[in-house]
Amino acid sequence: MDFRFSEEQLMMQKTVREFAEKEIGPFVADMESKGQFPREFLKKLAQLDLMGIPIPSEWGGAGSDYISYIIAIEEISKVWASLGVILAVHTSLGCFPLLNFGSQEQKQRFLFDLAAGKRLGAFALSEPGAGSDAANIKTSAKKTGNEYILNGSKVFISNAGEADVYLTMAVTDPGKGPRGISAFLVEKDTPGLRFGPPEKTMGLRSSSTRQLFFEDARVPVENLLGQEGEGFKIAMSLLDGGRIGIGAQALGIARAALEAAQNYAREREQFGQPIASFQGIQFMLADMATQVEAARLLVYHAAFLKETGQPHSKEASMAKLFASDTAMRVTTDAVQVFGGYGYTAEYPVERYMRDAKVTQIYEGTNQVQRIVIAKELMR
Amino acid sequence: MNIVVLIKQTFDTEAKIQLTGDGKVNDQGVNLIMNPYDEFAVEEAIRIKEAKGGEVTIVSLGGDKAQEAVRQALAMGADKAVLVNDPALEGADHYVVAKVLAKVLEGMEYDLILTGWVAIDDQSSQVPGRLAEVLGLPQANVVTKLEVEDGKVVCHREGDGSVEVLEVPLPAVVTAQKGLNEPRYPSLKGIMQAKKKELKKVSLGDLGLPAEEAKAKVVGYQLPEARQAGKVVEGEPAETVSQLIEFLTKEAKVI
Numbered sequence: 001m002d003f004r005f006s007e008e009q010l011m012m013q014k015t016v017r018e019f020a021e022k023e024i025g026p027f028v029a030d031m032e033s034k035g036q037f038p039r040e041f042l043k044k045l046a047q048l049d050l051m052g053i054p055i056p057s058e059w060g061g062a063g064s065d066y067i068s069y070i071i072a073i074e075e076i077s078k079v080w081a082s083l084g085v086i087l088a089v090h091t092s093l094g095c096f097p098l099l100n101f102g103s104q105e106q107k108q109r110f111l112f113d114l115a116a117g118k119r120l121g122a123f124a125l126s127e128p129g130a131g132s133d134a135a136n137i138k139t140s141a142k143k144t145g146n147e148y149i150l151n152g153s154k155v156f157i158s159n160a161g162e163a164d165v166y167l168t169m170a171v172t173d174p175g176k177g178p179r180g181i182s183a184f185l186v187e188k189d190t191p192g193l194r195f196g197p198p199e200k201t202m203g204l205r206s207s208s209t210r211q212l213f214f215e216d217a218r219v220p221v222e223n224l225l226g227q228e229g230e231g232f233k234i235a236m237s238l239l240d241g242g243r244i245g246i247g248a249q250a251l252g253i254a255r256a257a258l259e260a261a262q263n264y265a266r267e268r269e270q271f272g273q274p275i276a277s278f279q280g281i282q283f284m285l286a287d288m289a290t291q292v293e294a295a296r297l298l299v300y301h302a303a304f305l306k307e308t309g310q311p312h313s314k315e316a317s318m319a320k321l322f323a324s325d326t327a328m329r330v331t332t333d334a335v336q337v338f339g340g341y342g343y344t345a346e347y348p349v350e351r352y353m354r355d356a357k358v359t360q361i362y363e364g365t366n367q368v369q370r371i372v373i374a375k376e377l378m379r
Numbered sequence: 380m381n382i383v384v385l386i387k388q389t390f391d392t393e394a395k396i397q398l399t400g401d402g403k404v405n406d407q408g409v410n411l412i413m414n415p416y417d418e419f420a421v422e423e424a425i426r427i428k429e430a431k432g433g434e435v436t437i438v439s440l441g442g443d444k445a446q447e448a449v450r451q452a453l454a455m456g457a458d459k460a461v462l463v464n465d466p467a468l469e470g471a472d473h474y475v476v477a478k479v480l481a482k483v484l485e486g487m488e489y490d491l492i493l494t495g496w497v498a499i500d501d502q503s504s505q506v507p508g509r510l511a512e513v514l515g516l517p518q519a520n521v522v523t524k525l526e527v528e529d530g531k532v533v534c535h536r537e538g539d540g541s542v543e544v545l546e547v548p549l550p551a552v553v554t555a556q557k558g559l560n561e562p563r564y565p566s567l568k569g570i571m572q573a574k575k576k577e578l579k580k581v582s583l584g585d586l587g588l589p590a591e592e593a594k595a596k597v598v599g600y601q602l603p604e605a606r607q608a609g610k611v612v613e614g615e616p617a618e619t620v621s622q623l624i625e626f627l628t629k630e631a632k633v634i
Contacts (some may be wrong), residue, residue: 062567
């Protein structure tokens with residue numbers, strides 16, 4: 001057993017933590033209240049080589065490891081969950097598929113700029129009629145000459161409207177079920193691609209969630225990722241890694257809530273003493289801290305398995321499930337510790353609570369995570 | 380242009396200082412950082428290197444933990460480092476530190492020595508001046524703007540409502556003040572490269588120095604007295620004034 005980060009990972013953690021607290025933290029409340037997309041902050045992340053952490057340097061990334069990437073997601077999400085999910089989607093679902101399935105030519109055209117943070121990535125799978133039932137997508141892609149013509153729509157697409165490249169799943173062979181799905185690299189300015197209005201979401205208000213409409217959208221054949229019919233396989237291969245990323249995001253949110261509750265409990269006085277001196281509050285904080293610690297261990301253990309090339313599907317689902325449920329409970333309790341003040345936008349805990357909710361929903365609902373875990377148990 | 384930057388690892392500015400049972404400063408669980416004024420010096424050295432070429436060498440004295448601060452400077456962009464790590468330096472005063480640093484610098488080629496004007500732990504500002512004297516170099520202290528010209532540096536020092544501009548021939552010792560620059564965060568690639576850069580650890584023996592007796596010894600540490608809650612004098616103005624005078628003359632004994 002060895003629970004230590006390497007010297008490099010520790011320095012990276014310290015740097016990202018300091019950067020997030022000092023250079024990002026002061027702007028978050030204002031940006032969230034305006035629902036402004038953090039374009040400038042993504043540039044700053046790129047300057048620190050954080051937009052392609054686990055992508056080899058020959059492809060524009062930092063050439064670091066997966067655990068360092070998870071550390072960055074956790075630390076950034078602790079300060080700003082919106083920025084955390086933008087980075088997670090960009091890296092896990094934007095960069096990784098190109099690294100794993102892209103041709104040399106596609107990597108040169110897309111991955112280099114994505115991993116260097118010059119362009120932003122997104123992933124388009126969910127449809128109005130296909131969320132958890134992802135194999136049931138209807139968006140079609142018909143080959144004519146040296147182009148595919150895409151028709152259909154996608155919903156709840158993170159980074160939509162802001163990203164430059166959308167890895168889009170579409171049906172090339174309707175008779176083949178999941179094996180008839182293919183993956184396309186669709187560029188933002190593709191003729192026939194249109195974006196719906198920004199969704200008004202409960203939390204993560206600085207992130208962008210919109211619909212995608214394909215109306216005879218023309219995608220060149222060289223933008224097919226992998227082979228025809230490999231789309232579903234590609235999408236599924238990304239999910240485990242993506243889930244660890246969302247687990248790390250949830251962990252960051254939970255830690256932020258715990259810290260805020262700890263500090264407030266020490267300051268806030270009632271009945272002539274800090275509320276931290278009451279056992280009712282102490283027990284809440286103790287439970288919150290214990291859950292956060294357990295979530296941390298699940299997330300980093302899953303990341304460790306992935307990093308070392310071991311099977312990690314079950315553990316990734318467990319980490320995502322537990323960390324997101326923990327984030328929901330801990331942020332709810334943090335609001336409770338703050339009492340009436342916690343319910344106001346004057347303090348950040350109400351934002352943490354709103355941000356936590358979606359971590360139980362996206363990247364596979366927690367019900368889907370349980371299905372994955374149970375399937376692995378019944379093998 | 381080759382630059383040597385002297386750095387020191389210190390307690391975090393927000394660290395809560397406590398004493399151990401035997402009256403020493405307790406460093407258990409305390410977050411350690413690079414002295415913030417030294418960080419300005421590191422940043423300035425890297426900027427000069429980026430503009431004019433050359434090499435930046437970090438020199439520090441300290442235990443194993445001090446490596447973290449040194450690696451941070453390397454991650455920011457310095458090229459190599461020397462860490463004098465010797466148990467005999469425990470309790471070394473500024474006289475000894477300056478002598479050891481002078482010895483380390485003896486074997487190096489440099490045009491400029493940069494460091495912070497003060498360390499936030501002991502706040503003595505002794506080492507840079509002493510070092511300059513030992514090496515027979517000119518010095519410019521508390522500098523907020525630095526321009527490198529042919530064979531000299533132009534240093535700006537801020538006074539009350541005025542700026543003093545000094546021209547100093549190189550090589551020289553220049554100490555950094557807040558405002559000189561905004562230190563960068565190390566990039567992830569920088570952090571990864573730092574591990575591969577040369578960090579030479581040397582003992583006093585390696586330097587050919589005997590363990591030297593400190594001229595000043597710490598006799599003991601005391602924490603400042605905890606601040607007492609203030610007194611509020613309440614009532615009608617005429618009453619409160621006489622109460623206040625009474626307090627100032629009899630209790631506080633300041634008038």
